[in-house]
Amino acid sequence: MKYSLFVLLIAFASSDAFMYDSEELRKVGFVQPFIVDILVQIGSNNACRHMKESIMEERNKTIECLATIKSNNSFCHTFVHHFGRCTKKLVDKVESCIETKIQGAPTAVVDVLVAQLRFICETDGEHILEIFNPCIYKTLFMKDEKNCTRTFDRHIHNSAKEDKKMIPVVCKETLEYKTCIDEPFKAKCQNEITRNTVQEIFRGAMTPCKEINNI
Structure with missing residues (x-):
């Protein structure tokens, strides 16, 4: 049974269901790019349209930052101790252009997820x-x-x-x-x-x- 699940996971990961570049998946897995792209999505409204390219550039730098750390550490260590730092410039860029109503949302997404993962990673x-x-x-x-x-x-x-x-x-x-x-x-x-x-x-x-x- 466990081998069947393993094969299914491989098949799913290699299919079009994953929209991420295979090299990116090898570097940092699926979870962190997914969360990073939530931050990008928050900055995809009309107010940030003029910064679309620079936001995407910062997004790619964020992935590289995470990849550098991930190669030497566990997922828990990377996320809890480095995800906030690696995403800070991206978060700041998105925060600078989103409408006032949702300001603080990118920061909140990162803060909440880091807090939740810290609990999950440190508990039994x-x-x-x-x-x-x-x-x-x-x-x-x-x-x-x-x-x-x-x-x-x-x-x-x-x-x-x-x-x-x-x-x-x-x-x-x-x-x-x-x-x-x-x-x-x-x-x-x-x-x-x-x-x-x-x-x-x-x-x-x-x-x-x-x-x-x-x-």
């Missing part, structure tokens, strides 16, 4: 697998608690239509969402490992929200 497998504990999904999607998720989605959706900076809105709504599901979560997920895992996930999500304490 038992904590990581608690992400799949059914009690979490019972909390988020059971009929009596679904209102928390719907309220969060509605507020974010409505704010996106307004002329507001999105990062402060997302920070505020995420904190309120955490407060909303806190009691149902504690009632349904009584294992300390599960609680710690979810706490760290929220902590990582709140990384860009410097002004909010005790998350």
Whole structure:
């Protein structure tokens, strides 16, 4: 079975499903270029159109920076300790031209992912697998608690239509969402490992929200 999966992965990686250059994949794998291209995509709106070429140049320099480090280190070490540094110039360039409403988004993407990966890389497998504990999904999607998720989605959706900076809105709504599901979560997920895992996930999500304490 494991060999069949291995063959399927090779077939998928060599197919057109991957839009990345094979040399690039050999250098840094798929995950990091994918995230880098999310940053590029944020800067693909009309406000940054005049900087398209320079953004792509910075994108390629970012990949080279990651490739240099990746050759001597594990994925965890590269991402947690170097991804932010390698993407900084790209992030700064995108931040300089995007509309005010979404300023801070590229920085937030990097900060949140680095925080989440740090937790995943530094914790044990038992904590990581608690992400799949059914009690979490019972909390988020059971009929009596679904209102928390719907309220969060509605507020974010409505704010996106307004002329507001999105990062402060997302920070505020995420904190309120955490407060909303806190009691149902504690009632349904009584294992300390599960609680710690979810706490760290929220902590990582709140990384860009410097002004909010005790998350």
